[in-house]
Amino acid sequence: MSVFTPVSDAALSDWLANYAIGRLVELRGISAGVQNSNFFVTTRLGRYVLTLFETMPRSELPFYLHLMAHLARHGLPVPAPIADLDNEYLGTLSGKPAVLVRRLSGASDMAPDAARCRKMGTMLAGLHLAGQRFGRRQLNPRGAQWRERTAEAVRPYLVADEQRLLDAELRFQASIDVSALPEGVIHADAFRDNVLWDEDQIGGVIDFYFAGNDALLFDLAVTVNDWCSQPGGELNAERTRALLRGYHAERPLTAAERTAWPAMLRAAALRFWLSRAEDFHLPRSGEMVLVKDPNEYRDLLHLRIAAGDSLPWVD
Numbered sequence: 001m002s003v004f005t006p007v008s009d010a011a012l013s014d015w016l017a018n019y020a021i022g023r024l025v026e027l028r029g030i031s032a033g034v035q036n037s038n039f040f041v042t043t044r045l046g047r048y049v050l051t052l053f054e055t056m057p058r059s060e061l062p063f064y065l066h067l068m069a070h071l072a073r074h075g076l077p078v079p080a081p082i083a084d085l086d087n088e089y090l091g092t093l094s095g096k097p098a099v100l101v102r103r104l105s106g107a108s109d110m111a112p113d114a115a116r117c118r119k120m121g122t123m124l125a126g127l128h129l130a131g132q133r134f135g136r137r138q139l140n141p142r143g144a145q146w147r148e149r150t151a152e153a154v155r156p157y158l159v160a161d162e163q164r165l166l167d168a169e170l171r172f173q174a175s176i177d178v179s180a181l182p183e184g185v186i187h188a189d190a191f192r193d194n195v196l197w198d199e200d201q202i203g204g205v206i207d208f209y210f211a212g213n214d215a216l217l218f219d220l221a222v223t224v225n226d227w228c229s230q231p232g233g234e235l236n237a238e239r240t241r242a243l244l245r246g247y248h249a250e251r252p253l254t255a256a257e258r259t260a261w262p263a264m265l266r267a268a269a270l271r272f273w274l275s276r277a278e279d280f281h282l283p284r285s286g287e288m289v290l291v292k293d294p295n296e297y298r299d300l301l302h303l304r305i306a307a308g309d310s311l312p313w314v315d
């Protein structure tokens with residue numbers, strides 16, 4: 001369920017009077033997604049998605065909206081926000097911060113083949129290259145500081161083996177020098193369900209609300225862990241190499257990134273183990289988070305540690 005705050009046709013019609021996209025033709029709630037209220041909106045001039053932000057503070061939203069506008073200006077298929085007649089992206093509807101973005105075409109593919117993984121690598125490099133010139137900066141909200149804080153909060157809920165794994169991994173990650181890694185704005189949640197395929201092209205990359213500045217390689221690791229893991233969790237070498245090659249052809253990976261690759265795959269696995277464990281053990285009242293299985297990413301972390309240095313790379 002993803003419509004938490006209702007919007008009536010009448011309220012939306014009034015709101016749209018301050019936009020240049022024509023009168024309302026159809027309003028329909030979207031049944032996927034767990035963070036915000038989303039609606040498909042058709043007007044006389046086109047198709048859009050209306051998002052009402054349920055929990056994110058209004059002050060944090062301009063970073064994301066301007067990032068999406070910036071990436072869209074660079075030709076990437078991301079949801080460009082629509083400005084109202086006062087030239088503002090962010091409005092208020094049903095008492096919530098609200099934005100209209102362009103509706104993109106396609107559907108997600110939960111079993112992408114190597115050719116699609118390669119295209120995803122190309123897309124991620126494009127996002128990183130365009131992001132280099134983005135004028136705003138915000139640290140990855142799920143970066144190193146968040147990791148420490150969240151680990152402390154969820155640790156009491158873990159069993160002894162899990163606590164040992166967590167403590168050892170936090171020590172390991174704290175020992176990694178990331179200063180030589182190229183950094184920039186990363187999507188940070190480019191899972192398969194956030195990418196829409198239109199025939200064999202990527203029609204959309206959505207859900208930028210975890211974006212921030214961090215090592216670009218971390219984004220690649222998040223993406224590879226989700227796109228290229230086999231059912232047991234081990235990386236599929238063909239798909240991993242395809243994704244990395246697609247990326248490398250656009251933004252060549254450096255020697256420092258090669259060295260840091262195993263550690264980044266572990267950092268990415270830890271990040272999603274922690275966020276899922278937090279959602280599971282410490283659900284915040286008033287937040288409607290669909291809890292995904294934390295054990296999947298705990299087990300992925302075990303596997304990446306066990307793999308040591310023998311993980312697929314571009315070569």
Ligand SMILES: Nc1ncnc2c1ncn2[C@@H]1O[C@H](COP(=O)(O)OP(=O)(O)OP(=O)(O)O)[C@@H](O)[C@H]1O
Nearest residue numbers: 030032033034035036038049079102103104206207
């Ligand atoms: N710009 C867009 N164009 C086309 N479809 C979209 C767009 N934005 C969202 N959708 C559709 O709405 C669904 C829910 O959106 P989204 O994933 O952003 O929800 P959310 O609740 O904000 O985030 P989460 O994925 O964390 O639950 C997507 O799976 C997709 O089908």
Ligand SMILES: N[C@@H](CCO)C(=O)O
Nearest residue numbers: 189191272275276292
């Ligand atoms: N991609 C996240 C969900 C939040 O967007 C996860 O799988 O835990």
